[in-house]
Amino acid sequence: MAELVWTIAGSDSGGGAGVQADVKAMHSFGVQTCTAITALTAQNSLAVEEINAVSSEVLESQLLALEADLKAAVIKIGMLANSTQIQLVAEHLAQYKSRWDNPPVIVFDPVAIASSGDVLTEEDTLDALKKYLLPLVDVITPNTQETQVLTGVYLIGPDAVREAARKLREFGVKSVIIKGGHWDYPSGYCIDYCWSEGEEYWLGNEAIQTPHSHGTGCSFASSVAACLAKGYPIKDAFILAKAYINQGLKLAQRFGEGRGPLAHCGFPENISDFPQVIEPGSWLGDELEFAVSEEFNFAAGFAPIGEELGLYAVVDSVDWVEKCLAEGVKTVQLRIKQADHATLEEDIQCAITLGEKYQGRVFINDHWELSIRHGAYGVHLGQEDLDSANLVAIQQAGLRLGVSTHGFYEMLRAHNYRPSYLAFGAIYPTTTKDMSGQIQGLEKLRHFVPLMRETYPTVAIGGIDLTRAPQVAATGVGSVAVVRAITEAADYKQAIIDLKRATGES
Numbered sequence: 001m002a003e004l005v006w007t008i009a010g011s012d013s014g015g016g017a018g019v020q021a022d023v024k025a026m027h028s029f030g031v032q033t034c035t036a037i038t039a040l041t042a043q044n045s046l047a048v049e050e051i052n053a054v055s056s057e058v059l060e061s062q063l064l065a066l067e068a069d070l071k072a073a074v075i076k077i078g079m080l081a082n083s084t085q086i087q088l089v090a091e092h093l094a095q096y097k098s099r100w101d102n103p104p105v106i107v108f109d110p111v112a113i114a115s116s117g118d119v120l121t122e123e124d125t126l127d128a129l130k131k132y133l134l135p136l137v138d139v140i141t142p143n144t145q146e147t148q149v150l151t152g153v154y155l156i157g158p159d160a161v162r163e164a165a166r167k168l169r170e171f172g173v174k175s176v177i178i179k180g181g182h183w184d185y186p187s188g189y190c191i192d193y194c195w196s197e198g199e200e201y202w203l204g205n206e207a208i209q210t211p212h213s214h215g216t217g218c219s220f221a222s223s224v225a226a227c228l229a230k231g232y233p234i235k236d237a238f239i240l241a242k243a244y245i246n247q248g249l250k251l252a253q254r255f256g257e258g259r260g261p262l263a264h265c266g267f268p269e270n271i272s273d274f275p276q277v278i279e280p281g282s283w284l285g286d287e288l289e290f291a292v293s294e295e296f297n298f299a300a301g302f303a304p305i306g307e308e309l310g311l312y313a314v315v316d317s318v319d320w321v322e323k324c325l326a327e328g329v330k331t332v333q334l335r336i337k338q339a340d341h342a343t344l345e346e347d348i349q350c351a352i353t354l355g356e357k358y359q360g361r362v363f364i365n366d367h368w369e370l371s372i373r374h375g376a377y378g379v380h381l382g383q384e385d386l387d388s389a390n391l392v393a394i395q396q397a398g399l400r401l402g403v404s405t406h407g408f409y410e411m412l413r414a415h416n417y418r419p420s421y422l423a424f425g426a427i428y429p430t431t432t433k434d435m436s437g438q439i440q441g442l443e444k445l446r447h448f449v450p451l452m453r454e455t456y457p458t459v460a461i462g463g464i465d466l467t468r469a470p471q472v473a474a475t476g477v478g479s480v481a482v483v484r485a486i487t488e489a490a491d492y493k494q495a496i497i498d499l500k501r502a503t504g505e506s
Ligand SMILES: Cc1ncc(COP(=O)(O)OP(=O)(O)O)c(N)n1
Pocket: 312, 314, 333, 335, 365, 366, 380, 381, 382, 383, 402, 403, 404, 423, 424, 425, 433, 459, 461, 481
């Protein structure tokens, strides 16, 4: 069943912004949308001619109808025409938050100023917003101007952006996304910022030059809302919304004499529409004056593998490495997690030698220094390891690098390093490792694979067994990685034959 999202916003008769944009963007991400209209604006591509706020009764009748029967997972709020509407909506939201079994996530796009420059709200709304609405908001998505109006902070650089986000949190907002479409810092780039649960995320890409950008703010917030309803973490909702806007700006057309609307073209499927995850030490990171740690040793472009990895056995002993290689598994990982494993170096050395003997690809999990020392085929690293491992040394030693990713943000972060392969996980719940909160499912895997398979061999891992293997392989992923499906099989030799057949390898 599709997830339900409401938009409480104004109607744009020109069709480019407001609820019209919201419904299109939400549809692109596959959620069901309900609407509560706050105002009927008379506008076209040139200007907002008139704003007719609906009465409190009309607005409330819509909310009452929806709350009685169509409760939302996420509620996106756009234009609220006056302080009476702000209070009314806030009262309802407060009730939903306290009374619903599953309280809705509130995404607020503080539509203060339309892209044509017309002010869409009455002047006394600012105080009402701060007093009644902001304390209920989970995610706020202001643009540069709106941020400045709400916080009084002029966005002259990254520290000012952080300071503005801190001020917004003081109003009670939980997470903040500040859109950089009008920021132009560094010149010619569009930089966006997200703060959530103590973490900050920066995304950037070259600004897309088009006059046809009407409705980008509404569409961005609606994309975030839809992705949150779909269960994506905020960092993934952030990057997907950004990719959606980039895609829509590239394909936007003129309608009328003024600014045309953003194009709505479905779930973003082209890697070139995704922004860069900005990290310390990158060019954009330097431009934004990100602090670089002493251990920093960025490297990108690791030795290629040249083909898909096929059935991939992830095992915890040399004995299992040999058993899998001997049965014709072409990719095997030695994953020893005990810190005090007495024979660690010896085992790694043996696994590497076995890989050479059977002409298989043996990856070593975590232990990159020993992998370099003994000339492993490759190493597999997690996201955290990317901060601490000596990537330059791994690259210079010619080792292949596999990187774990859990979602779109991590996938785009890993892409900065141009590794030898990308792993997506965990696809299903697993007892092998605590992956709580990181289960991706098949639907997300279906989106990851086409984005990356032209550039990298791709691997799916987590909870995959013989019954699930065919549907995982059907996503087009190049490799299925398993632990228990081999090591806990009644007959591991038969399991290897069956898994290979189920994934189309033989
Ligand atoms: C093929 C493959 N994919 C993902 C992982 C997980 O690696 P990592 O994130 O480093 O976690 P640990 O395995 O170290 O717990 C993997 N090992 N192999």
